Amino acid sequence: MQTNADDSELAKFSALAHRWWDPQSEFRPLHEINPLRLDWIDAASPISGKAVIDIGCGGGILAESMAQRGAKVTGIDLSDKALAVARLHALDSGVSVDYQKIAAETIAAERPGQFEVVSCMEMLEHVPDPASTVRACADLAAPGASVYFSTINRNAKAYLMAIIGAEYLLRMLPRGTHEYQRFIKPAELTRFARDAGLDVVELIGMHYNPLDKRYSLGAGTDVNYLMRCVKHA
Structure with a gap:
């Protein structure tokens, strides 16, 4: 199976891995939005005691924050340093x-339907084939499970x-963090989800006030958004 990953993207984030937990580093936005996305997930799918995978x-x-709330968490990535x-x-x-x-597609083939909550946040815009990642997330989800994307x-x-x-301008992120052509319209992500056997049940925006x-x-x-889906029962 060919890995759905971009070596340049992996190298980009691996080079910064030692700063991942510094709340004043390039990862400051992730630290600041994490309580919002964690509460959003936990409110819709209470995670305590559930099998969760973070792609x-x-x-x-x-x-880690989901594990602190009692979830049984598996976290996968392709960066050794991270x-x-x-x-x-x-x-x-x-x-x-x-x-x-391990790649999402690989673990999906090994452990289909084993997770009650699947999250894939701030990742789809960094892989060559986001639809493949969405399919893997759907395959990992148990029937009726929730799948979250941002x-x-x-x-x-x-x-x-x-x-x-x-x-x-604001220098919140390193230059070159994102490539515009890899951004994904909500209609496109909705199509990927439906093709993978997921029902889209919520679409919400993430907003930043510079003041x-x-x-x-x-x-x-219009800019950052989150989507909640449910696997067909």
Whole structure:
């Protein structure tokens, strides 16, 4: 099976892996949005005691926070450095997360239907074939399970805010973090989900206010957005 990964993308994030848990680093936005996305997931699919898998877990910010709420978490990624950081931080935090270096498509073939919650956050815009990742997420989900995605819309506003604004003007992210042509419109992600046997049940925007420097969830999916799906029972 050919791995659905971009070596340049893996190298980009591996080079920054040692800074993953520094809340003032390039990963500051992930630290700041994590409580929002964690609460959103936990409210819709209470995760305590559930088998959860986080696809593209990186250094483990979301995976670890879900484990702290009682979930039985598996975190997968293809970056050795990011996974090493994730494992060390979990030891320091005293939480249990099963971190594995494995592709989503591979573990989906090995463990189909074994997870009650599947999350794939801020990853789809970094892989060559996002539809393949969506199918893998669907295959991993048990019937009736919830599958969560977050990514970036593809339009002029998203280009101005997610690349020009965030990377060049506000310098919230390193230049080159995102490539505009890899952004995904909600209609496209909806099609990927439905083709994979998922029902889309919620679509919500993630917004940043540069005045008070705070994030919030709400109506409007012009730039960053999150999608909740349910696997066909």
